[in-house]
Amino acid sequence: MKARRLLWQLYPSYLLLILLLLLAVTWYVSVELRAFHYQQTKLDLRARTTLVEQQLASRIAHAQGGQLDSLIRRLGEKSGTRITIILPDGQVLADSREAPHLMDNHRTRPEIARALKGEEGVSIRFSNTLGQTLMYVAKPAVVDGRIIGCVRTAIPMTAVERTLSSIYPKIAGGGLLIAVLAAIGCLWLSRRLSQPLEQMEMGAQRFARGELALPLNVSGSKEMRRLGEAMNQMAKELAQRIEMVSDQRNEIEAVLASMSEGVLAVDNEERILRLNQAAKSLFAVSDNPPQGKQIQEVIRQADLQLFVRRALSSVERTEEELVFRGRQECYLHAVGSPLYSAARERIGVLVVLHDVTRLRRLESLRRDFVANVSHELKTPITAISGAVETLLDGGAEDADTAEKFLRITSKQADRLNALVEDLLDLSRIEQGGAEGGWVLTREPIAPVLESARQACDALAKKADVEITSTCQEQLVARIHPPLLEQAVVNLLSNAIKYSNPGGRVVLEALSRDEMVIIKVQDYGCGIEEKHQARLFERFYRVDKARSRQLGGTGLGLAIVKHAVQAHRGEVTVVSQPGSGSTFTILLPNR
Ligand code: ADP
Secondary structure: OOOOOOHHHHHHHHHHHHHHHHHHHHHHHHHHHHHHHHHHHHHHHHHHHHHHHHHHHHHHHOOOHHHHHHHHHHHHHHHEEEEEEEOOOOOOOEOOOHHHHOOOOOOOHHHHHHHHHHOOOEEEEEEOOOEEOOOOOEEEEEEEEEEEEEEEEEEEEHHHHHHHHHHHHHHHHHHHHHHHHHHHHHHHHHHHHHHHHHHHHHHHHHOOOHHHHHHOOOOHHHHHHHHHHHHHHHHHHHHHHHHHHHHHHHHHHHHHHHHOOEEEEEEOEEEEEEEEEHHHHHOOOOOOOOOEEEOOOOOOOOOOOOHHHHHHHHOEEEEEEEEOOOEEEEEEEEEEEEEEEOOEEEEEEEEEEEEHHHHHHHHHHHHHHHHHHHHHHHHHHHHHEEEEEEEEHHHHHOOHHHHHHHHHHHHHHHHHHHHHHHHHHHHHHHHHHHHHOOOOEEEEEEHHHHHHHHHHHHHHHHOOOOOEEEEOHHHHHHHHHHHHHHHHHHHHHHHHHOOOOOOOOEEEEEEEEEEEEEEEEOOOOOOOOHOOOOOOOOOOOOOHHHHHHOOOOOHHHHHHHHHHHHOOOEEEEEEEOEEEEEEEEEEEEO
16 A cells, blocks of 8 residues: 555544534534523523413403403513413413414413423424414413413524524534634644654655765754654764775775785675786776676686686685686686685685796796706816816827817816806896896996907907997996996907908997997897897807807806896897897986
């Protein structure tokens, strides 16, 4: 059933109640008024009857009918009352309206019968004589203690009814006016009662919509005020709690968002409860909220789905390393912990994904490096031990053989030395970077280039290569001079080594777009495109045999790269097989 407004529940009830009351009062008043009027009429008639009886009793005794008749007629006319004198046998002696001989015997009339017994008789009935309803009051006429007849007075009830009917419309009119006033009053009262409640209801709806800042207008009765105050208090506490909860949620959001680990919460039905930013970018999930979706829909990684399933079925913490083969291979260390609700019910699993790709790559690099170093060390050591064994086996007895093997030993020892020195340099540069970086100062570039050139002079002469060096005047940059010199020396020595005899190497330094550019250009054998990207890796060589023959360690360019990175710069190569190569160091000039 549809609930009605309180106003329309209160108002009709009040109105009905008041109308019923009004009706009852009107009815009661009408009845009482009629009774009062009858009573008054009766008293009036009684007084008239007594008067007539007092005056006419002696005449009745002498039965002077004719005289009486005219007297009664006069009296009756003047007082507007019908007066009848009746003898004890019921015969009418005189009547103010009718000739007595035309009237029948009145003994049986109720009022007459009582009066003849000596009592007062009252009766309201229809008069056949007059053809209308009359009120009769009869009294005995007593002379010397003897009833000699009775006197009856009567007036028509129409007169009484006329008076009453002139009063009834006034009562009805008054009642109607009161009813209208009561209807207005009821409406006002009902509104007064229902309005604060409606205001409360609107306020409660506002609170339900979350608009808690504006308090309710507290007015009306004491109960309403209390209710309003209680609701305002409730809204205040609700606002405080919401603020607290949203603060906590924001804190959790902030923690999750700032985590570099991917966080994924999944419910027991494998639906996503939460996915932080790191996890989104890890799995390339678009920004629209994936909450509530099945994990298979959002993250298409079978390994992860299996892990989540395993973690969901386990009561313990689950750990596993997952490999994702997307655009790039990536290694994730996944930890799954059971998720419980406040009621300690299992609601899902929380998976934290730590990207260990870099760690794995570093491990792999380290393994490769150790293998490479061992291999590089093994070659000269094998050569040296071979030569020494040959010498011990009698090779030393022949002077030429002895010299040949001693030279081999010396050359391999130099190679070992060069290798160890390069390794130490590399480690020193890396160490410097790891310990808070190299200290860079604004220094001129020209002296660095000059000293590098000088360091390579002997090698250039031996290889019959000419070095031309140009440097822009006043060129300065934030550098660590010995480190930069080592990088330039390595590039220069490579350029000399891979130039043809009679060739030329150009060393140039200039400033452009807030960068300092140091170029080492040769016109030697050049490098094929496919090798260029990997040149700066440790132990990477284009031609291993040639490099070894030239005394290379395969670490020269790796040292250059690290030295330049220590300057927050970069090194690039442009090369054309057969035409030569240009190595460029770019350093920031600020
Ligand atoms: P290496 O000690 O063998 O020279 P580097 O790291 O200095 O080692 O160089 C790596 C490889 O790059 C060399 O083996 C060589 O093949 C190639 N390379 C370096 N510089 C030049 C150059 N100027 N011209 C041609 N090839 C070069």
